[in-house]
Amino acid sequence: MSETVTFKLNGKDITVSKGTTVMEAARRENVEIPHFCWHPGLSVAGVCRFCMVKVEGRPKLEIACNLQATNGMDVKTDTDEAKSAHKWALEFHLVNHPLDCPICDQAGECGLQDYYMSVGKYQSQMTRPKVLKPKMLDVGRDLVLDTERCILCSRCVRFEEEVTKTGALGIFDRGDRAIIGTYPGEKIEHNYQTNLVDICPVGAFTSRDFRFKQRVWFLKDKPATCPGCSTGCSVDVFGKPETRSYFRIKPRKGEANGHWMCDKGRHMYSHLNQDVRLRTALTTDTKGRRHDTNFAGAIEDLGKRIAAVNPATDIALLVSAQHTSEEYKSLFNFFVQELGVKKVFQWREPTEKIDSFDGLLYRGDHNANTRGLQNELKEAGFATEVKNEFDFVAGSGAKIVIAITPEIPSTCPSLEKQLNHLTELDFVSFWTSAGSVGDNKKSKHALPMKGFAEKKGTFINHDGKPGKLESPFPCPVVDGRDITEIVAALKSWRHSHGSR
């Protein structure tokens, strides 16, 4: 059993394991101690001197982030002395900070702004002009650095040293000329650079992708699981439900990812926006003419076609591993158990290197639910080995192919080629969110799909752990459905038309 210590925090007895800092204990108790340089995913630097607390019996205030709780310690975070220290530490950090909140992307989620309102509110004593430093520096593919806004907390330097171990950043010069920057000739090139934007407590690092697109207080965030690879990082998706648009993805603390996520995962919102999505269902009439239709029209067309063939020999399913386990279950229950479909193929990206791993988070299996699909294939009586069976469809003799496409085009370099290939077959019903299916004049039938941020369900990650989708945004596409909803509509069509 681990050793514990008991101490007082603002008069309340707290028991924590030995080695816990006052900062960590306070967070567990929801006691706010102002801080800039401390971050739960990084080592302690103790450089911002903001997190001052009073320990009874000791002559000076101490920093909570580097103060281990010990038995009998009596810590107060809200004495006049501590409050005054917070206020003046904040003024110190703002001495050379530019007043550009109106044009700063961090506005609305900035430590300086938030703390000014909660512990600051002082009359500035600065009479001298501020020290000017370089702005808008290009330090990495996804980053813009404004060194004037930096408060030199060193979180970014520690991230580079401790997490990615790339060490590209340093603090150069001394005193009020000290400046954050990359080493000469270096740029930040790894796949984790936007974490620097997240951990920077001010607007010094901003995201090239998100800059100037939206004020953060207009956005709604909902928890989800990243669909970008089989790691299954916990994330928050930020969108604007009233305009049905998406703007960014940020990491949420989770078992699979700790505090971080990769840059590839950050872009998993762009395929959800309307301009690149299939927005209407498609059908083809008996004369071979293609029409845009609504969901019910496309279900009717598909329902009739299914009713006219022998499912065991004439229907094939081609299924990507980018959908939820619940969807696979309903798909196989209907097509395999009820209709007796025997031809089920896995749709994989031919260039994927499924076992590759970058050592931090990003995996070569760019499907969030390979394990979930394997589980449901097994349940339905099929082989579970992960294999690319895309090419088997053409030779399967099926008259109807239900092609459930990968959701995320950027994870499948061969997607367009594969889609073109499928349009050459007799009849393919695409269940997809990809706008290019509608743009392809040879597509005969399509049902628009919901994206991962618009449905509930489970991804099973590479390790067999579940990642949940449980807080959906409204789907920007009126006729967008998930697999379970499409299957339910097909079933209902069959029942109402006397098919079983």
Ligand code: SF4
């Ligand atoms: S750039 Fe941001 S994270 Fe880095 S030292 Fe400055 S304030 Fe801290």
Ligand code: SF4
């Ligand atoms: S490592 Fe994989 S799951 Fe995590 S953010 Fe990147 S793409 Fe998404």
Ligand code: FES
């Ligand atoms: S948070 Fe404790 S010194 Fe910065």
